Every structure is written in structure tokens, then in C-alpha cells.
Amino acid sequence: xxxxxxxxIAGLGTVGASVARVMQAKAAELTRQCGRDLVVTAVSARDRxxxxxxxxxxxxxxxxxxxxxxxxxIDVFVELIGGEEGPARTAVKTALEAGxxxxxxxxxxxxxxxxxxxxxxxxxxxxxxYEAAVAGGIPVIKTLRExxxxxxxxxxxxxxxxxxxxxxxxxxxxxxxxEACLKDAQRLxxxxxxxTFDIEGNDTAHKLSxxxxxxxxxxxxxxxxxxxxxxxxxxxxIRAAAELGYRIKLLGVAQKTESxxxxxxxxxxxxxxSVIAQVHGVTNAVAIETDILGELLLSGPGAGGNATASAVxxxxxxxxxxxxxxxxxxxxxRPVKELKPYKxxxxxxxxxxxxxxxxxxxRTGVFAGVARRMxxxxxxxxxxxxxxxxxxxxxxxxxxxxxxxxxxAAVRKAVDGITRDGLLTDKPQVIRIERAG
Amino acid sequence: xxxxxxxxIAGLGTVGASVARVMQAKAAELTRQCGRDLVVTAVSARDRxxxxxxxxxxxxxxxxxxxxxxxxxIDVFVELIGGEEGPARTAVKTALEAGxxxxxxxxxxxxxxxxxxxxxxxxxxxxxxYEAAVAGGIPVIKTLRExxxxxxxxxxxxxxxxxxxxxxxxxxxxxxxxEACLKDAQRLxxxxxxxTFDIEGNDTAHKLSxxxxxxxxxxxxxxxxxxxxxxxxxxxxIRAAAELGYRIKLLGVAQKTESxxxxxxxxxxxxxxSVIAQVHGVTNAVAIETDILGELLLSGPGAGGNATASAVxxxxxxxxxxxxxxxxxxxxxRPVKELKPYKxxxxxxxxxxxxxxxxxxxRTGVFAGVARRMxxxxxxxxxxxxxxxxxxxxxxxxxxxxxxxxxxAAVRKAVDGITRDGLLTDKPQVIRIERAG
Numbered sequence: 001x002x003x004x005x006x007x008x009i010a011g012l013g014t015v016g017a018s019v020a021r022v023m024q025a026k027a028a029e030l031t032r033q034c035g036r037d038l039v040v041t042a043v044s045a046r047d048r049x050x051x052x053x054x055x056x057x058x059x060x061x062x063x064x065x066x067x068x069x070x071x072x073x074i075d076v077f078v079e080l081i082g083g084e085e086g087p088a089r090t091a092v093k094t095a096l097e098a099g100x101x102x103x104x105x106x107x108x109x110x111x112x113x114x115x116x117x118x119x120x121x122x123x124x125x126x127x128x129x130y131e132a133a134v135a136g137g138i139p140v141i142k143t144l145r146e147x148x149x150x151x152x153x154x155x156x157x158x159x160x161x162x163x164x165x166x167x168x169x170x171x172x173x174x175x176x177x178x179e180a181c182l183k184d185a186q187r188l189x190x191x192x193x194x195x196t197f198d199i200e201g202n203d204t205a206h207k208l209s210x211x212x213x214x215x216x217x218x219x220x221x222x223x224x225x226x227x228x229x230x231x232x233x234x235x236x237x238i239r240a241a242a243e244l245g246y247r248i249k250l251l252g253v254a255q256k257t258e259s260x261x262x263x264x265x266x267x268x269x270x271x272x273x274s275v276i277a278q279v280h281g282v283t284n285a286v287a288i289e290t291d292i293l294g295e296l297l298l299s300g301p302g303a304g305g306n307a308t309a310s311a312v313x314x315x316x317x318x319x320x321x322x323x324x325x326x327x328x329x330x331x332x333x334r335p336v337k338e339l340k341p342y343k344x345x346x347x348x349x350x351x352x353x354x355x356x357x358x359x360x361x362x363r364t365g366v367f368a369g370v371a372r373r374m375x376x377x378x379x380x381x382x383x384x385x386x387x388x389x390x391x392x393x394x395x396x397x398x399x400x401x402x403x404x405x406x407x408x409a410a411v412r413k414a415v416d417g418i419t420r421d422g423l424l425t426d427k428p429q430v431i432r433i434e435r436a437g
Numbered sequence: 438x439x440x441x442x443x444x445x446i447a448g449l450g451t452v453g454a455s456v457a458r459v460m461q462a463k464a465a466e467l468t469r470q471c472g473r474d475l476v477v478t479a480v481s482a483r484d485r486x487x488x489x490x491x492x493x494x495x496x497x498x499x500x501x502x503x504x505x506x507x508x509x510x511i512d513v514f515v516e517l518i519g520g521e522e523g524p525a526r527t528a529v530k531t532a533l534e535a536g537x538x539x540x541x542x543x544x545x546x547x548x549x550x551x552x553x554x555x556x557x558x559x560x561x562x563x564x565x566x567y568e569a570a571v572a573g574g575i576p577v578i579k580t581l582r583e584x585x586x587x588x589x590x591x592x593x594x595x596x597x598x599x600x601x602x603x604x605x606x607x608x609x610x611x612x613x614x615x616e617a618c619l620k621d622a623q624r625l626x627x628x629x630x631x632x633t634f635d636i637e638g639n640d641t642a643h644k645l646s647x648x649x650x651x652x653x654x655x656x657x658x659x660x661x662x663x664x665x666x667x668x669x670x671x672x673x674x675i676r677a678a679a680e681l682g683y684r685i686k687l688l689g690v691a692q693k694t695e696s697x698x699x700x701x702x703x704x705x706x707x708x709x710x711s712v713i714a715q716v717h718g719v720t721n722a723v724a725i726e727t728d729i730l731g732e733l734l735l736s737g738p739g740a741g742g743n744a745t746a747s748a749v750x751x752x753x754x755x756x757x758x759x760x761x762x763x764x765x766x767x768x769x770x771r772p773v774k775e776l777k778p779y780k781x782x783x784x785x786x787x788x789x790x791x792x793x794x795x796x797x798x799x800r801t802g803v804f805a806g807v808a809r810r811m812x813x814x815x816x817x818x819x820x821x822x823x824x825x826x827x828x829x830x831x832x833x834x835x836x837x838x839x840x841x842x843x844x845x846a847a848v849r850k851a852v853d854g855i856t857r858d859g860l861l862t863d864k865p866q867v868i869r870i871e872r873a874g
Contacts, residue, residue, distance in 0.1 A: 022729055026587045032654070032771045033586050131584065137730040139576070139584035147568070147576035149470050149754030150463045151747055217469070275736060278712045292459055293574040293738060293747035299712060300733035310588055310730035317586030321766040329758040334469045 004037035005320045006073060008100075010065035010091055011080035012045035015105060015132070017052035018305035019078065019312050024054055030313075034320035044068040069095035076101045076319055078312060084108035096120040096128065103315040105132035105308055111206040111222040114213070115339070118331035127322070128331045129315035134207040135160055135284040137307035138300045139314070144214040144288065145333045151290035153215035157253040157434065160207040162282030162302045163191045163198040164230050164250040168267075169280045172238050172247065178231060190282060200229035201250065201265035208252035212263055212342075214333050215254060215288070221263065221342035228266035236391060237429060240357055240400045241269055244383070247277040251434060260345035267431055269355050274436040275299075287436065295437055348409040353382070353433035356401040356415065359392060359426035366423050370399055373421070377414040380404040396425045402433070441474035442757045443510060445537075447502035447528055448517035449482035452542060452569070454489035455742035456515065456749050461491055467750075471757035481505040506532035513538045513756055515749060521545035533557040533565065540752040542569035542745055548643040548659040551650070552776070555768035564759070565768045566752035571644040572597055572721040574744035575737045576751070581651040581725065582770045588727035590652035594690040594871065597644040599719030599739045600628045600635040601667050601687040605704075606717045609675050609684065615668060627719060637666035638687065638702040645689035649700055649779075651770050652691060652725070658700065658779035665703035673828060674866060677794055677837045678706055681820070684714040688871060697782035704868055706792050711873040712736075724873065732874055785846040790819070790870035793838040793852065796829060796863035803860050807836055810858070814851040817841040833862045839870070 007023070009016050020040055023030065030038045044062040062068035069077050069091040077095035079102060081088040088109055095102050097120055104110070110117070110133055121128040131141045135158065144153075159165050167181045174181075182199065185191035197203050209222040230250050241248050246269035255262045270277045275297050279285040284302025289295045301307035332339060360366045367386065374381060382402040392398055403411070415428050444460070446453050457477055460467065467475045481499040499505035506514050506528040514532035516539060518525040525546055532539050534557055541547070547554070547570055558565040568578045572595065581590075596602050604618045611618075619636065622628035634640050646659040667687050678685050683706035692699045707714045712734050716722040721739025726732045738744035769776060797803045804823065811818060819839040829835060840848070852865050 022587050026589075029589075029654075030587055032775050033766060035766070035772075138733065139580050142579060142584055143576050146755060146758075147579055147751040148747065150459050150467055150750040152463075152466075217466075273715065275712055275715045278710065278715055290747070292743045292750075294741075294744055296575065296735070296737035298733070298735050301731040304731075306729045307731055310585065310727070313587040313729075314584040317766075318583060321583075329470060329472070329754075335472075338469050 002036040004039045006039055006041040006075045007078060007316060008042040008044070008068045008071060008074035008076070009040055009078045009080065010044040010068055011082065012043060012052055013080065014305035015308045015312065016045070016080040017054060018309035019080070020052065020056060021054040022306070022309050022313060030317060034317050036320055038316060038320055042068055042071060042074055065091040066094050069100065070098045074100060076103060076316060078316065079104040079106055080312070082106055082108070084112045089113060092117060093120065096124055096126060099124050099126055101127045101319045103129045103312055103319070105130070105312060107133040107206040107210065111209045111220060114210065114220050114332065115336050119336045121331050122335055127319050129318060131315050132308045132311035134210050135286055136300070136302040136304065137310045138284055138286060138298045138302065139311070140211065140286045140298055141214065143296070143298065144211065145329065148288070148290060148293065151292045153288060153290050155253065155255040155289045156211050156215045156286065157251050158286035159249055159276065159279050159284050160204045160252045160286070160302065161198055161250060162284060163195065164204070165279065165284070166190045166282045167199070168230060168233065168248055168250065171233070171235065172242070175235060177235065178233060199231055201227045204250060204252040204265045208254055208263055208265060211286070212254040212261065213339065216256060216261055217334050217340055218261065218342040219339045221344065224263060224342065224344045226264040226266065226347045230267050232429070233267050236398065237357060237431060240387060241355065242272070244355070244402060245272050246270060246355070246433065247272050248431065249276065253434065257345045257349070259349055260343035262345045262347070262350060264347065264350070269431055269433040270436045276436050348407070348412070350408040351405055353405055354403045354411050355431040355433055356403070356411070357429040358399045358401070358418065358424055359396055360399055360423050361425055362395050362397045367399065369421055369423050370401070370418055373414045373417040374401065376417065377410040379406045379410050379414055439473040441476045442471070443476055443478040443512045444515060444753060445479040445481070445505045445508060445511035445513065446477055446515045446517065447481040447505055448519065449480060449489055450517065451742035452745045452749065453482070453517040454491060455746035456517070457489065457493060458491040459743070459746050459750060467754060471754050473757055475753060475757055479505055479508060479511055502528040503531050506537065507535045511537060513540060513753060515753065516541040516543060517749070519543055521549045526550060529554060530557065533561055533563060536561050536563055538564045538756045540566045540749055540756070542567070542749060544570040544643040544647065548646045548657060551647065551657050551769065552773050556773045558768050559772055564756050566755060568752050569745045569748035571647050572723055573737070573739040573741065574747045575721055575723060575735045575739065576748070577648065577723045577735055578651065580733070580735065581648065582766065585725070585727060585730065588729045590693070590725060590727050592690065592692040592726045593648050593652045593723065594688050595723035596686055596713065596716050596721050597641045597689045597723070597739065598635055598687060599721060600632065601641070602716065602721070603627045603719045604636070605667060605670070605685055605687065608670070608672065609679070612672060614672065615670055636668055638664045641687060641689040641702045645691055645700055645702060648723070649691040649698065650776065653693060653698055654771050654777055655698065655779040656776045658781065661700060661779065661781045663701040663703065663784045667704050669866070670704050673835065674794060674868065677824060678792065679709070681792070681839060682709050683707060683792070683870065684709050685868065686713065690871065694782045694786070696786055697780035699782045699784070699787060701784065701787070706868055706870040707873040713873050785844070785849070787845040788842055790842055791840045791848050792868040792870055793840070793848070794866040795836045795838070795855065795861055796833055797836055797860050798862055799832050799834045804836065806858055806860050807838070807855055810851045810854040811838065813854065814847040816843045816847050816851055
């Protein structure tokens with residue numbers, strides 16, 4: 001049998017402890033699958049004394065993750081510290097430069113510094129694996145990087161943040177407000193004390209930027225992402241969506257268009273009968289559309305210690321099955337120097353259907369005024385319905401419009417016009433509709 | 438750059454021609470991803486003159502696939518001939534013994550002879566890749582073999598036959614009979630002239646046997662599969678299922694139980710709100726449940742030239758990225774000699790819910806007679822409904838029962854008793870209910 005693979009884990013929080021625990025419990029099976037022993041020989045964490053449900057007495061203890069990263073006694077450095085700067089970044093860079101393989105679950109780090117890190121990995125001929133960084137336990141990185149060789153991707157989209165999907169699922173199921181849902185999610189540990197990063201879409205954007213690079217062979221562009229969170233989604237939106245045959249999900253979408261690539265994160269109406277609409281709670285899902293294969297959908301647990309550990313261990317096993325001298329495929333699917341520049345499509349040129357909910361004055365001519373502004377923008381309407389949201393004052397009404405395919409620019413122009421005309425008593429709500437199978 | 442990878446394709450039908458076409462069209466991109474050129478240097482097919490939409494004039498032509506398999510001028514032998522015996526089997530065996538990597542889409546071959554072939558591959562240190570053999574373009578083989586290292590699978594199930602799912606989808610959507618649907622599917626090319634292999638579940642069983650081995654680390658047991666096709670599914674079943682919140686799918690299910698592993702292929706009621714219930718038409722889907730990750734679902738095109746070619750090319754790319762001296766993981770996830778014997782669970786001990794539709798005499802006491810037989814078998818009922826299927830004669834009624842979890846043995850005993858009691862005017866219908874998220 002080949003020599004044991006020596007693994008150093010930096011960060012023993014929920015995920016790190018879970019990785020160590022599972023690798024110990026499944027040691028014999030992993031050996032069978034990889035043809036060699038996989039041994040955690042070193043760890044680094046802040047608190048040495050905490051009980052993590054795993055015996056780490058045989059592993060060397062490093063105060064400093066960077067010291068662990070350059071230790072000659074490990075073959076693989078597993079980074080589970082988190083954060084896009086600081087020790088995580090320094091340690092990963094150090095490990096790669098020292099010729100160690102690296103496995104990380106750190107989406108922020110990869111989104112911001114993935115390309116320079118990949119260049120080091122490629123130069124040193126080591127692997128940089130990061131399945132756990134996007135959509136937790138769902139094997140979307142391997143699918144894009146390996147399985148879909150030869151396919152040209154036209155669109156990749158998904159539910160990439162469990163917190164948001166949990167909140168939207170409960171808002172729909174229980175008819176409660178965003179604020180009440182968020183509080184409960186925080187109480188249950190599904191949302192952070194400061195939830196901004198999740199609910200405003202930043203976490204989804206980080207993950208999306210990685211998927212975009214893999215899908216389209218472009219350089220990561222984590223700052224060129226249109227961002228809209230879920231905090232302004234109301235029960236009125238959810239009920240109107242349901243009546244029209246839609247469900248609201250926070251999606252990250254990357255799409256090839258004639259003018260470039262769209263990267264956008266926003267609440268989205270998807271058809272209730274689509275597969276992605278059935279993805280509930282903290283579950284994640286990713287859909288990939290290509291020229292050769294067609295449409296592929298992967299769904300599963302997007303977070304949690306064990307689900308993330310599953311992806312980390314899969315990455316470690318891939319390294320264990322490789323042998324010295326083996327040159328794996330490039331980190332982001334193509335060598336960094338061959339990644340194309342990211343050409344951003346302007347959000348104003350985004351084409352698609354739109355859901356528009358307007359709270360208007362209840363007086364003659366308002367309906368006609370709304371319809372005229374739509375016509376002036378060349379927007380063709382699939383439906384225009386006067387609804388009772390139940391929340392209006394006696395002097396106002398709700399008008400819900402669903403457009404046929406139009407552009408973001410046209411919708412903005414029409415809604416701005418309606419606002420200027422003084423027809424509205426409240427802020428207009430605009431939610432994009434996404435095609436989904 | 439490394440030397441070009443020389444590929445020989447045996448079989449230039451729909452899939453083979455599609456592989457050759459895509460590899461030519463995407464040559465530059467494949468080179469970028471694999472770090473070397475991928476060149477089809479030789480082919481074998483019956484008809485040399487047919488136009489396949491691809492220029493193969495640069496490739497050597499072999500009348501005999503076995504001669505191609507042992508040619509010294511190829512590195513990878515791609516078997517797309519089909520069939521579990523004959524030239525496909527001989528050629529694959531020959532190629533492996535000659536030290537060539539093999540890529541195949543042949544589920545029948547792997548289901549019947551996968552283990553001896555894997556042993557040759559392992560001995561020779563070459564890869565035997567077969568992503569296209571199960572669920573077409575869906576990367577379920579890589580997921581089970583690579584991504585889920587360290588996970589213990591408890592159940593894997595899926596829609597593995599597009600023909601059956603197409604028929605069931607249309608029966609439900611259009612209210613037409615199985616026979617009418619099948620005829621139309623044949624006319625449209627979604628079903629073979631002799632459809633037995635698909636509709637009686639044999640094709641699903643082949644694929645399931647491969648998934649079972651990968652999921653549970655057991656030897657392939659392609660003959661120990663409980664088999665029931667869809668030809669006796671009626672509109673009455675589909676309508677009753679819909680009323681009860683279920684949809685009927687032909688599933689292949691492999692499940693770990695206390696007494697062994699169940700492998701079963703049968704029409705199944707899945708909750709209408711589950712993700713797998715939204716998988717329509719020729720689309721396939723596979724759900725995998727594990728101890729570490731939880732539940733993963735993959736869905737996508739299960740057949741067709743391009744979708745299958747996508748998986749074949751992914752397999753070839755994986756070989757291209759490997760280098761001489763590289764030892765990949767074992768063919769069936771563990772070395773053949775370490776695969777556990779398959780211990781079959783008896784179908785009679787299968788535990789689950791059941792849908793039972795009975796056409797009974799319309800007379801006093803029949804309802805009570807049915808209920809008594811259920812009670813005698815200790816079957817607890819979730820519902821018992823007297824329905825009008827519309828198709829009964831005036832002297833008969835339809836009774837639909839849904840049981841709580843019980844066993845196959847109990848259900849058979851109860852239904853046999855009801856039959857012997859002379860309560861039925863037609864054959865009883867029993868459909869298993871499958872838990873699905």
C-alpha cells in the first residue's frame with residue numbers, strides 16, 4: 001500500500017471537528033476507497049482543551065495555522081478557519097508555496113483571492129480543492145470542473161444560501177412576516193446575530209462568482225454582481241406569487257448574454273411546478289444549462305458541519321487517490337492564464353419577465369395610467385390584476401402586473417414614470433421572473 | 438504540453454457519432470481543460486459510408502472492434518457498441534488486458550460482467566469509466582465513487598428510465614391509457630419497437646445494480662432484484678394517487694435494511710410535493726441518502742445522443758487529466774476483492790406504506806370484509822375511501838386504501854384473503870409508497 005496521506009486541519013469549529021470525527025470513524029472505509037491510510041497528523045485551533053468529540057491526542061498541535069501550513073509533516077493542508085483575509089489567506093498561500101495540497105471551504109477567500117492562489121497551485125503542481133465552498137455537500141464544483149468537460153454553459157443558477165431559503169419557506173408556509181421569521185431563524189441558529197451578509201445576498205454572491213468562473217471559463221469577478229436581498233419581500237408578494245403560479249426564491253444567476261455575462265443575486269419568481277421551487281428550508285440547489293447535456297439540477301444540504309465535512313472529505317479522498325507526479329486538471333477548470341476576462345452585461349439590458357406590485361390611489365384613471373406607462377415602455381403584459389392585499393387603506397388598491405419578456409431598462413422607465421405621475425401610495429415592488437424547468 | 442491522448446471509438450451510432458462530433462467541435466476547449474490534445478485517432482463501426490456529421494477521415498478505420506481494442510495506437514478505448522455479450526464484452530476485456538483505459542456507456546455489460554472487468558482494470562492500473570451507463574448525463578457515478586467518500590449510504594433511489602417516466606407523465610397529464618401512451622412514445626422514438634426491456638423495468642434494474650454496488654460497497658447482484666413494470670398502471674391508479682397527494686413513478690430503489698439490502702424496481706407512489714415528483718418526461722433523477730451528507734438529489738437528461746456523449750466526454754477528460762503512473766481510485770469505489778458479498782433482503786420483509794385499490798362487489802358487508810382482513814394482518818390504515826373510478830359496472834365499487842407502515846408479507850396476506858373471500862370483481866392493485874423529500 002502507498003504511504004499514508006498526512007493531513008493538517010486548521011480550524012476546529014463545527015466543520016473542522018466534524019471532518020476530524022468522520023475521518024476517524026470511517027478510517028477503514030476511506031483506506032479501502034483510497035488505497036492508503038488517511039491520517040490527521042496535525043491540527044491548529046485557538047482552544048486546545050475544548051471537547052470536540054474526537055481524540056486528537058495523536059496529532060501535533062499548532063498555535064499558529066501558518067506554522068502548520070508550512071510544516072514538513074503534512075501532505076494536505078485543510079483550511080477551515082474562514083474569512084477572506086488574515087490567517088486563512090496567509091496560511092493557504094503559505095501551504096501552496098510549500099508544495100502542499102490544499103482543501104478549503106472558504107468561499108470568501110476564493111471569491112476574492114482564488115486566482116492568485118490557483119496560480120501558485122498550478123505552478124507547484126498541487127491540488128487546490130474547494131467543493132465545500134459552494135452549496136455545501138452538493139458536488140457542484142466537481143460537476144462543473146470535471147463532469148461537464150466539453151460542455152458550453154449558457155446559464156447556472158441556484159439557491160445558494162440556506163438562511164434565505166429557510167426564511168422564505170417559512171414565510172410562505174406560515175404566513176408570517178420577514179422580521180418575525182428572521183428572529184426565529186436567529187433563535188434556532190439558522191441565521192447569524194448579524195444576518196446582513198446572508199439576507200442581503202453577499203454570501204450568495206461569493207458563491208456565484210466561483211460558479212461563474214467555472215461555468216464560463218472567465219476570471220472571477222466578485223465585485224461585478226448585481227445584488228438585491230430578501231428583506232423587502234412581504235406577505236403580499238408571496239401571496240400574489242402563489243396566485244400567479246410562482247414561488248419566491250433568492251437565486252444567484254449567472255447567464256451568458258449577447259452583451260456579456262450577467263451575474264445577479266435577487267429575489268426571483270420561479271414557477272411553482274418547477275423542480276427548484278420544491279427546494280425548501282435550508283436545502284440548496286444548483287441548476288446548470290449547457291449546449292450538450294441540457295439541464296442538470298443538483299440539490300442537497302448547503303450548510304451544517306456534517307454536510308460541509310462530507311465535501312471536504314471527498315476533496316481529501318481525491319487527493320489521496322492521486323499519486324506523486326500526478327498533474328490534476330486546473331483549479332478553475334482552465335489554467336488561470338487562459339481564463340477569459342469577465343465581460344459584464346449591464347443590468348439594464350437584462351431580459352426577462354417581471355412581477356410588479358403597485359399600491360395605487362383608489363380613483364378613476366389610475367389603472368389606465370399604469371397601463372399607459374407600460375405601453376409607452378413597449379412592455380407587453382401577460383396579466384394585470386387589481387388585487388386586494390388586505391393591507392391597503394380604504395383609499396388605495398393593489399395592482400399586480402406580470403410582464404412578458406422585456407428589459408430591466410424598460411421596466412425601470414415605466415415604474416419611474418408611474419411614480420412620477422403620483423399614482424402610487426407606497427414604494428413599488430419589482431421582482432424578476434426566472435425561467436426554470 | 439503532454440502528448441496527445443489517442444482515442445479509439447467503437448460504435449458510431451447516435452452516441453458514438455455525437456461523441457466524435459462534440460470532441461471535434463470543442464477540441465480547443467478540451468485541450469485547455471485537460472492540458473493536452475484529445476484526438477480521435479481510430480474508429481470502428483459497421484457502415485463506413487454513412488454521413489455522421491463529423492469528419493473522421495483522419496481516423497484509422499477498423500472493421501473489427503476487438504482489433505481496435507488491442508491497437509497500439511490508442512490510449513483510450515471507448516465502447517459504444519452496446520449489448521452484454523458479443524463484441525462489446527470481448528472488446529472491452531481485450532482493451533483492458535492490453536493496458537488501455539476504457540470508457541463505456543454499457544449498463545448491461547457492467548451489470549453482468551462489471552466485476553471481472555474491474556479486476557482486470559485494477560490489475561493493469563488503467564481506468565474503467567462508465568458515467569454514461571447510469572442516468573445518462575447525470576454525474577451520479579462520480580458522485581458515489583468520488584464525492585461521497587466517507588459517507589455510508591442508507592438508500593439510493595431514482596427515476597432511471599426515460600421511456601417509463603415519459604409514459605407515466607403523459608398518462609397523468611393527458612388522461613390517456615398506458616397502451617395509447619406507449620404507441621405514441623414508439624411513434625416519437627421515445628420507446629423501442631419491442632419496449633419490454635424498458636417498461637418491465639429490466640433497464641432500470643441494470644442501472645440500479647451498478648448504483649447498489651457503488652453505494653453499499655457490495656458485489657453487483659443484477660439477478661437479485663425485485664422487478665415490476667408499469668404496464669398494469671391504469672388511469673384509475675393515477676387519479677386515485679393524485680387525490681391522495683401522490684404521483685406514480687417507476688423507481689429503482691436500493692436500501693439497507695436489518696436483514697440485508699433491498700433492490701427493487703416497481704411503480705411507486707411519491708408525495709406530489711417532493712422534488713422527485715416534479716421530474717417529468719424523459720428526465721432522470723437519482724436521490725442518495727447518507728449518514729454524513731444527508732439527502733442529495735441529482736436530475737437531468739437520462740438518455741439521448743448528446744446527453745450520453747456529455748458523460749462519455751467527461752470520462753475521457755478525467756483520463757486525459759491523469760498521467761502515466763497515476764493510480765486512480767478503484768472502478769467500483771473499492772477494490773473488487775474488498776467488495777462485500779451482496780446480502781439480499783427478502784421482498785416479503787419490505788416495510789413501507791401501501792396503496793391498495795380494490796374493485797369490489799357493491800353489496801353490504803364488503804367494506805367490513807376488507808377492513809377485517811386488514812386488521813387480521815395488523816395493518817393500520819391511514820385512509821379507506823370508497824371511490825367512483827367511473828369505470829365500474831353498476832354492481833361494483835372501487836375501494837382505495839392507504840396503509841401506515843406495514844410489511845409486504847402482511848399486505849400480501851390481507852389481499853390474498855380478500856381475494857379468497859370472493860369480495861373482488863377484478864384483480865387487486867397494490868402500489869408501494871416511497872418516502873421522498
